Amino acid sequence: MSVTLADIFAARRAIRGMADGTPLVPSPFMSKAAGHPFLMKLEIAQAIGAFKLRGALNAVASLPADAPGVTCCSTGNHGRALAFAAKARGLRAVVCMSKLVPGAKVAGIRALGAEVRITGLSQDEAALESQRLARDEGLIEVPPFDDPKVIAGQGTIGLEMLEARPDLATILVPLSGGGLAAGVALAAKSVNPAIRVIGVSMDRGAAMQASLAAGHPVEVAEVASLADSLGGGIGLHNRHSFALCRDYLDEVVLVMEEEIRDAMQVLYFEDRIIAEGAATVGLAAILTGRVRADGPTATIITGRNPDMASFTRIMAGKDVQLGDVILKGRRYGA
Numbered sequence: 001m002s003v004t005l006a007d008i009f010a011a012r013r014a015i016r017g018m019a020d021g022t023p024l025v026p027s028p029f030m031s032k033a034a035g036h037p038f039l040m041k042l043e044i045a046q047a048i049g050a051f052k053l054r055g056a057l058n059a060v061a062s063l064p065a066d067a068p069g070v071t072c073c074s075t076g077n078h079g080r081a082l083a084f085a086a087k088a089r090g091l092r093a094v095v096c097m098s099k100l101v102p103g104a105k106v107a108g109i110r111a112l113g114a115e116v117r118i119t120g121l122s123q124d125e126a127a128l129e130s131q132r133l134a135r136d137e138g139l140i141e142v143p144p145f146d147d148p149k150v151i152a153g154q155g156t157i158g159l160e161m162l163e164a165r166p167d168l169a170t171i172l173v174p175l176s177g178g179g180l181a182a183g184v185a186l187a188a189k190s191v192n193p194a195i196r197v198i199g200v201s202m203d204r205g206a207a208m209q210a211s212l213a214a215g216h217p218v219e220v221a222e223v224a225s226l227a228d229s230l231g232g233g234i235g236l237h238n239r240h241s242f243a244l245c246r247d248y249l250d251e252v253v254l255v256m257e258e259e260i261r262d263a264m265q266v267l268y269f270e271d272r273i274i275a276e277g278a279a280t281v282g283l284a285a286i287l288t289g290r291v292r293a294d295g296p297t298a299t300i301i302t303g304r305n306p307d308m309a310s311f312t313r314i315m316a317g318k319d320v321q322l323g324d325v326i327l328k329g330r331r332y333g334a
């Protein structure tokens with residue numbers, strides 16, 4: 001295997017004091033809905049508001065001192081994480097993103113001193129630009145998910161969750177390129193082989209789910225989603241995260257945009273937490289009955305960097321524009 005439990009323990013040492021130790025908190029409302037204790041690992045408490053700092057710090061820590069700088073493609077949070085990690089080591093960072101990435105995320109990356117390149121309408125096009133920069137300018141690419149150091153960094157979340165709650169029966173992991181799911185599943189199953197680890201994606205443009213169903217990486221059309229952080233392909237030449245997700249995930253379930261909206265409202269109105277759509281798909285899986293809890297259940301609240309204008313519209317029960325479709329509003333509790 002390209003990533004081992006030992007790599008995850010090494011990552012834990014590399015990120016200590018900078019990106020570890022986020023709280024695992026109970027949700028009374030979700031526990032009632034699940035019929036079992038329901039816990040949330042609050043990666044929104046990270047300095048950049050998302051778990052991706054773990055993987056980026058671990059990857060940057062492994063670079064030689066004379067590295068000329070780093071580059072990546074990103075749906076937003078990885079770019080922010082890499083900008084932060086590069087700044088901490090005094091390295092140049094260039095982040096490539098598609099036009100689908102919300103403005104708030106782009107601004108956050110610039111604020112950390114990184115250079116930003118906006119190119120194309122998909123994560124795959126942004127990836128091409130990042131590869132070009134690596135080729136032409138000698139920058140070192142730190143991929144958002146398909147990288148052993150990044151996967152090991154994200155895996156530290158799994159270790160922390162099982163240390164806090166060894167009795168967890170199920171972990172629900174928001175799933176896009178699968179770096180998070182691969183790391184968490186590897187860590188959790190190494191500690192407790194009986195634990196269930198389920199990936200959750202949005203039903204439109206779920207690249208890992210389509211790839212697992214096909215038995216090999218496939219391309220999917222990228223569409224606007226409330227879970228914008230879950231958009232993008234897994235790469236047709238995926239080397240690590242696909243195989244790990246195939247071997248370690250028990251199942252992948254999909255949730256619809258309306259269900260993500262409802263879960264965002266539950267998290268906000270019941271638990272008073274601001275999070276982006278991608279962070280709430282685990283709640284949606286339970287609230288819709290797509291996953292049945294079989295004991296203590298946990299999910300990862302992966303990020304708190306939504307576009308605040310759409311976030312406040314959703315909470316007010318107003319319609320929101322998602323690309324060329326309109327997602328109807330619904331007032332919470334109405």
Ligand SMILES: *Cc1c(COP(=O)(O)O)cnc(C)c1O
Binds near residue numbers: 077145180181279
């Ligand atoms: C990147 C990201 C994910 C998905 O992680 P992958 O490793 O690509 O599967 C989920 N939620 C948020 C907020 C993210 O930024």
